Amino acid sequence: MFENIPCKNIVLETLNLEVQVRERTILQNISLQVASGEILGIIGPSGAGKSTLLRCFNRLSELTPGLRVRGEVRLMGSSIYAPELDVNVLRARVGMLFQEPVVFPVDIRENVLFGARRLRKLSKGEQDELVESKLREVALWEEVRDRLKQPAAKLSVGQQQRLCLARTLAVRPEVLLMDEPTSALDPRSTSAIEELLLEMKSRHSIVLVTHNLRQARQIFDRVAVVCLRNGVGQIVEQGESAAVFNAPSAPEFRDYLGQASGM
Amino acid sequence: MRRGLDIVMGCVAGGCLLACLTISTGLVWSIARRGWGALSFSFFTEQIALVGASGGILWNLVGTTVLLSTAFLACAPLAVSLALMERVWLRSESMKKALRLGLYTANGLPSIVFGLFGFLVFVQWCGWGKSWLAGGLVLAMSMLPTVTLVVLERMAAIPQRYIAAATGLGLSQSQVAWAVLLKQSWGGLISGSLLGLARAAGETAPIMFTATIFAGVTFPKGVVENPVLTLPYHIFILAQDSFAAGVETKMWGTALVLLGLVFSMSVAALPSRLYLHEESDV
Numbered sequence: 001m002f003e004n005i006p007c008k009n010i011v012l013e014t015l016n017l018e019v020q021v022r023e024r025t026i027l028q029n030i031s032l033q034v035a036s037g038e039i040l041g042i043i044g045p046s047g048a049g050k051s052t053l054l055r056c057f058n059r060l061s062e063l064t065p066g067l068r069v070r071g072e073v074r075l076m077g078s079s080i081y082a083p084e085l086d087v088n089v090l091r092a093r094v095g096m097l098f099q100e101p102v103v104f105p106v107d108i109r110e111n112v113l114f115g116a117r118r119l120r121k122l123s124k125g126e127q128d129e130l131v132e133s134k135l136r137e138v139a140l141w142e143e144v145r146d147r148l149k150q151p152a153a154k155l156s157v158g159q160q161q162r163l164c165l166a167r168t169l170a171v172r173p174e175v176l177l178m179d180e181p182t183s184a185l186d187p188r189s190t191s192a193i194e195e196l197l198l199e200m201k202s203r204h205s206i207v208l209v210t211h212n213l214r215q216a217r218q219i220f221d222r223v224a225v226v227c228l229r230n231g232v233g234q235i236v237e238q239g240e241s242a243a244v245f246n247a248p249s250a251p252e253f254r255d256y257l258g259q260a261s262g263m
Numbered sequence: 264m265r266r267g268l269d270i271v272m273g274c275v276a277g278g279c280l281l282a283c284l285t286i287s288t289g290l291v292w293s294i295a296r297r298g299w300g301a302l303s304f305s306f307f308t309e310q311i312a313l314v315g316a317s318g319g320i321l322w323n324l325v326g327t328t329v330l331l332s333t334a335f336l337a338c339a340p341l342a343v344s345l346a347l348m349e350r351v352w353l354r355s356e357s358m359k360k361a362l363r364l365g366l367y368t369a370n371g372l373p374s375i376v377f378g379l380f381g382f383l384v385f386v387q388w389c390g391w392g393k394s395w396l397a398g399g400l401v402l403a404m405s406m407l408p409t410v411t412l413v414v415l416e417r418m419a420a421i422p423q424r425y426i427a428a429a430t431g432l433g434l435s436q437s438q439v440a441w442a443v444l445l446k447q448s449w450g451g452l453i454s455g456s457l458l459g460l461a462r463a464a465g466e467t468a469p470i471m472f473t474a475t476i477f478a479g480v481t482f483p484k485g486v487v488e489n490p491v492l493t494l495p496y497h498i499f500i501l502a503q504d505s506f507a508a509g510v511e512t513k514m515w516g517t518a519l520v521l522l523g524l525v526f527s528m529s530v531a532a533l534p535s536r537l538y539l540h541e542e543s544d545v
Binding site: 058060063065088089090091092093095096098100102104105114115118119164167168171 | 354356424425426427428429430431432433434435438442443447
């Protein structure tokens, strides 16, 4: 089940990861690898623990009381649970985009700078430059260049999600974690985000959780299928995206595909 | 049967509301009617004369302002720290519950208990004697639970997604506390403080042991043995000695000013509190 990627440069990997909430195991035997310049997709039914798994990659899982993680997660070969590792530095290196856009109640410019200007010293000129370059990177600059001082909450949901992406990119992450980032968006905003992801994957490794099978087939390089087996979330299948979708072998995954296409 | 019960419940609730309104209107009316005659420009600008029978309440107003400002300055950082402690740094639920229980209990403590504590600690042990600083600190203690609980209420209304997003960007706990929690709970601090101060402004028991005298002082020039004149203590003394009609009018006038002060602070806290409830409805 565990597929090594020997010839590529591994950025993020997990080995026998297990997650427990209080005494209940919700994820086990999670071993996967993310290579540089690729999009790894995580798909599977609701409640299988996909979002929880994603949050283990930058230790955001620690915000959930009672959650315990065992096993190994490595970023560039180093354990993210090593005692000398600064968890805040880790979270800046492994950025996160949530299901619903979370814009802070400040203006658009401040939203882009929210993390960056607190993590490193930036002169006024550098701030302006950063805001413009990141908003251009997410294809939002032309739409907001004249209203950078307006509240970010006034943007459409699709624009807000791109703004959140710009804010995450501004802290210079190596890996991007995305938890169903297009589920709250209309089809146009969804395809805008998908185009961005394909363009960005040369610079960042991306791990994306989605329920959207069309999206999964089109933009994932590889895919890991997380399903419940004996009541516990596990990777039931993983590999090159086309191979996994064309010849699903795990019965749980075939059921999921059947249900999803029947919807 | 159920409809009848609804009507009875409605009538009882309406009756209670009417009783409350009648009592508060009657209270304001009786004070305003008796005190209105005392109010004049000179009442606010002159100092006390003839044991309260003449002059104004200038230094009483100043003294009360000094005490309230001191109480606010001492209470605000403590309230914010306690609230942050509960929200960010206390990990165990039982510790959080213990802190909240402590705050609710302290909120119910009679103010005279704070007064006695202040008398023992500041007046005697620190050797300050009757001092504006002792009074301000005692009032700060008495309003601390109210202010902290309002700030906590505001912080609890901040959606968890903001904290997750800020943490996910790599911000440390203290940066999240500053950039998210404090930024979005200033309104709570202001409204909580105004409510606390409105209550503290009328407190007599805690400051009569620690900070205030009836006459003979103006603006404090130091800490030790530097009491102030205050509005509630002025009313207290005049009420005991109101044998002359002039004194009585001055007493009601002072009570009216105190009422106005408390009322305006409560009204000032209103927009911030309404905003909180609007926000938590989202």
